[in-house]
Each structure stands twice: as structure tokens, then as C-alpha cells.
Amino acid sequence: MNNPVQLPFLERASRKFLDEWHEYAVSIPLKAPKFLNLEGDTCNYFHMVEQGSVRVYICNDLGKEITLYKLAEGESCLLTAFSILSQTPFPAYSRLESGGRLISVPAPIFRDWINRYEEWRHFLFSLLSGRVQEILGKLESLAFLRVDERVAEYLLRCVQQNKKQVRITHSQLAQELGTAREVVSRILKSFERSRLIALSRGHITILNSRGLSRFAPAARN
Amino acid sequence: MNNPVQLPFLERASRKFLDEWHEYAVSIPLKAPKFLNLEGDTCNYFHMVEQGSVRVYICNDLGKEITLYKLAEGESCLLTAFSILSQTPFPAYSRLESGGRLISVPAPIFRDWINRYEEWRHFLFSLLSGRVQEILGKLESLAFLRVDERVAEYLLRCVQQNKKQVRITHSQLAQELGTAREVVSRILKSFERSRLIALSRGHITILNSRGLSRFAPAARN
Known part of the structure; x- marks a missing residue:
């Protein structure tokens, strides 16, 4: 259907997963700046950054902001993953700031892959764990x-x-x-x-x- | 082997999962206060609070602390789950503060269940998503x-x-x-x-x- 960039984990993925990857993971060109998700949104797609960078941040009523983390190429968003997995609204803002091109996977397919493919789970958990560390680092620096x-x-x-x-x-x-x-x-x-x-x-x-x-x-x- | 409390999600779990649950999920009595994990630890067990409460916090060199979240009965720790899934060291401190009794699942079994049982994944992701919200709320209040x-x-x-x-x-x-x-x-x-x-x-x-x-x-x- 399309040819998104070759992410390193795909080299070790099963034939069966690769077939579905090429069927469902769509590479989408976008023009920065552009909001990908607003607070309260239902996440219908899981994104990976193919080209460009995405900033994920929270914001108060007075417009004061704090960046939670930034996604570079090949990276993806912890909060989107959690919103899709727990079926809860997106709790922040995510915005394509430069670039861009995203690899996009529909939410039901994302959940289905978590259920069926160990390679996908493994790839995802290591990516997301980095984001957790970043949020903790941010919290630490704010507190201390x-x-x-x-x-x-x-x-x-x-x-x-x-x-x-x-x-x-x-x-x-x-x-x-x-x-x-x-x-x-x-x-x-x-x-x-x-x-x-x-x-x-x-x-x-x-x-x-x-x-x-x-x-x-x-x-x- | 033992009879840990009946968590609500177990009511809808498959016979196969229940058999393994009763085989591997061990209910352990502990005396509070007690550290469950220190910063840098390898997490060898995944815990759920059966009785008591657990505080998860970060701490700087000067001993200043900030609570990330508290776990009440039936709850479990986001950071432990991430450490086990991504095989990275525990990035905080977790301490049994009152109680206690923990349900404890060995890390390899925890990972294996994530791979094999949808009911376990579902239960886990909804639990952990609440913790992500709590960390974000904390960050928001520190920032704003x-x-x-x-x-x-x-x-x-x-x-x-x-x-x-x-x-x-x-x-x-x-x-x-x-x-x-x-x-x-x-x-x-x-x-x-x-x-x-x-x-x-x-x-x-x-x-x-x-x-x-x-x-x-x-x-x-």
C-alpha cells in the first residue's frame, strides 16, 4: 500500500507481522506546525515520527505550558499509547513542530498487534519506557x-x-x-x-x- | 498453593489464566514500613497491594522527596511494570507504608502473561493508565x-x-x-x-x- 521508513525492529519481525505492517501502517505527509491531539481527544491513531519532531506538553488555563517530552524520528508517544490501551481521553497536547511525516496505525489495529505480536510489544515497551524516564526527569527537575x-x-x-x-x-x-x-x-x-x-x-x-x-x-x- | 484475594478482573478471566494465577501469584505477608524497591534495583517481582498502602516517590541527593503516587488495595505500580517490561532499573523508591500483604508475581511470569493473556493485559493497562494520570497531575501542580x-x-x-x-x-x-x-x-x-x-x-x-x-x-x- 505504501512504504514507511524501515524501523530497526522490523528487521527482526516475523513475515506475518511485516505483511500486516505494510498493510496498515500508513506514511502520512503533514505540514508543520500542526496539532496531532488536543487534551480530551479520543486517540483514533497511533503515530510514530517518520520525519520531523513532535512536542508533547501540558498547559494550564492561563496558557502556561510545560513540555513533557519531544519525539524525534522513529519515536512514539507514551500518552497516545496509554489513551488507546485504556480507552481514556488524551491528557495533554501533541503538536508536530517541524517536518513532517508520520507513520500512522489505526487504534484497533494497534490494540490487536499488542495482543498478537511479541515483536510489536517489545518495540513499544522499550520506546515508551524512555518516555516514562523523561517525564520523571522533568518532575524531578521541577520538584528539586x-x-x-x-x-x-x-x-x-x-x-x-x-x-x-x-x-x-x-x-x-x-x-x-x-x-x-x-x-x-x-x-x-x-x-x-x-x-x-x-x-x-x-x-x-x-x-x-x-x-x-x-x-x-x-x-x- | 495459596489464596490471594479475589481481584475483580479474575471473575472474567479464562480458566487457563486462573489456573496459572493460582499457581504463580503468591500472597506474601510483610511488615510495614518496608522498602519494596530502591532506585537502580532490578525488579524481579511484580506486586499488587493486597492489604495496606505503598508510596512510590523520587528523592534527590539532599533527601528531599516527592510522592509520585500511592497504591491502595488492588493497585499496582506503573514503574515496576515498565522496569520489568523494558528490563531497565527501577527509577524511584517504593515503600510499604502500612499493612501489609502483597500479591507477588515473578517477573518472567509477568512478561509471559502479558504475551499470552488478554485479560491480564487489559487489567494491567487500565490500572497503569491511572498512575500515568497521577504523575501528570503531580507534574502539572509542580509546574503551575x-x-x-x-x-x-x-x-x-x-x-x-x-x-x-x-x-x-x-x-x-x-x-x-x-x-x-x-x-x-x-x-x-x-x-x-x-x-x-x-x-x-x-x-x-x-x-x-x-x-x-x-x-x-x-x-x-
Whole structure:
């Protein structure tokens, strides 16, 4: 029917599963930005990111947001899986932010595969377990870190991924960390005054990651 | 071999599953308090609470804690399930706090049942989905609420459960909410001065829940 990208787990999948995969897993082109699920939605499809990135976040009545996790290529959404499996409404927002192309599997087929194919269950549980870890990490940093520590940790994670120049606005960074733009701006400016970073429109350049790590408790250990 | 309590889902389970359930699900008496899993542990057993309550929490280097969720009778632990399914270390602490008696299923049997029995998968996914909701609720309150709002929401949840007298110490409440005991004490005292609550040793009595709800954004909507 269509030819979605070859996910690594498919190499070890049974012939029978592969036949159904090619029958039901549809590769869909989409134009970012686009909401995939809103809070309260019934999830009729299970998605995997084929190209692009998806942000999953929660949001309060005042429009304040916090990112739960981001999905890169080959990844998929814990909350969608749970909503489909437990037949409960989607509890967050998920939005295609760049890209994009999704592999989409109808919810009844997704449930049926969970019942019938060990390779699918195995693939899925390892993917979703990473998401659980990410949500716990987020919770930990909200509970235990000050906002300046959270900003420093975010920037140091970018350095670890070899991104010394981070393309993000102050208000996007605030949404990542679940705080207000003004707070993030004040902290970034103080980091700039200490020559740890340089700020330019839509970019943060990290100048001194050793200096930044003094603000990041996890990096200190 | 043994006779663990009759969980409701067992009433609709197949004869075949019931036979294995009675063979492998062992009911174990334990003396609270007792740690069931520490951070980094390999989970060799999947537990369900038969009698008592289990607290699952994360903890930082300084000993500050935040409760992720509590398991009452018949409930079981999302993080244990994920650790077993994805064969990753347990990412938190779980502790039997009162009770207790656990139904315990060895990890290989747990995985095997996921593969073979739809009734087990169904039971499990609905249980675990509730835990995901709880973790998200916790994250939401950490991200979006001030500590006084979190204290008010906690107390109002107790009122909803018909507990107008809450048996909890200031330091236990701080652990629930991921903050410091001093902060909780200061807030409780200010609520007491406003005659919203009365404080006594190990107890908080809620006097005016309507007044408290002015502090709780969710209750205000």
C-alpha cells in the first residue's frame, strides 16, 4: 500500500507481522506546525515520527505550558499509547513542530498487534519506557531545582548533543521549563553578564559550559 | 498453593489464566514500613497491594522527596511494570507504608502473561493508565501552582474523600508536595490564622473548605 521508513525492529519481525505492517501502517505527509491531539481527544491513531519532531506538553488555563517530552524520528508517544490501551481521553497536547511525516496505525489495529505480536510489544515497551524516564526527569527537575538550575541544565544538555548554538527563543525556553518568559530572560541575561553565554535574536550561544555547570546540580556530581 | 484475594478482573478471566494465577501469584505477608524497591534495583517481582498502602516517590541527593503516587488495595505500580517490561532499573523508591500483604508475581511470569493473556493485559493497562494520570497531575501542580495552592489542593482532596481530619505531619506533607517542611509549616500556620484549618500534633482539621478553595485554582473553576 505504501512504504514507511524501515524501523530497526522490523528487521527482526516475523513475515506475518511485516505483511500486516505494510498493510496498515500508513506514511502520512503533514505540514508543520500542526496539532496531532488536543487534551480530551479520543486517540483514533497511533503515530510514530517518520520525519520531523513532535512536542508533547501540558498547559494550564492561563496558557502556561510545560513540555513533557519531544519525539524525534522513529519515536512514539507514551500518552497516545496509554489513551488507546485504556480507552481514556488524551491528557495533554501533541503538536508536530517541524517536518513532517508520520507513520500512522489505526487504534484497533494497534490494540490487536499488542495482543498478537511479541515483536510489536517489545518495540513499544522499550520506546515508551524512555518516555516514562523523561517525564520523571522533568518532575524531578521541577520538584528539586531552582529555575536558574533548570536553565543551566537545559543548556548543558544541548552542549552534550554538540549544539553550542541553540536556536530557541526565551518564550520557547520558558515553555520547555514550565516557567514565565520574564523569569527566563532575567536568568539568561545574568548568565550573559557572567560571560557564560551570548544572546542574539532567536539564538543562545554557549561560551563557557564549565562555568554553566556550576549552576547545574546533576552536572556537579 | 495459596489464596490471594479475589481481584475483580479474575471473575472474567479464562480458566487457563486462573489456573496459572493460582499457581504463580503468591500472597506474601510483610511488615510495614518496608522498602519494596530502591532506585537502580532490578525488579524481579511484580506486586499488587493486597492489604495496606505503598508510596512510590523520587528523592534527590539532599533527601528531599516527592510522592509520585500511592497504591491502595488492588493497585499496582506503573514503574515496576515498565522496569520489568523494558528490563531497565527501577527509577524511584517504593515503600510499604502500612499493612501489609502483597500479591507477588515473578517477573518472567509477568512478561509471559502479558504475551499470552488478554485479560491480564487489559487489567494491567487500565490500572497503569491511572498512575500515568497521577504523575501528570503531580507534574502539572509542580509546574503551575504555588506551594500554598498545592497545600490547599491537597487538603481539599482530603475533604472530597470525606476526611475532614487529616492525619499527616508537616514533614510528610512536605514530602507529598516536593517542598521543605519549613515552607509547609509557614503556610499551614497562615491557614490556621485565617481559621481555615486547626493544627494539632500529627493532625490537620479542615474548618472551612470553601475558604480553602480560594487558594486552589482547580477548585475555583
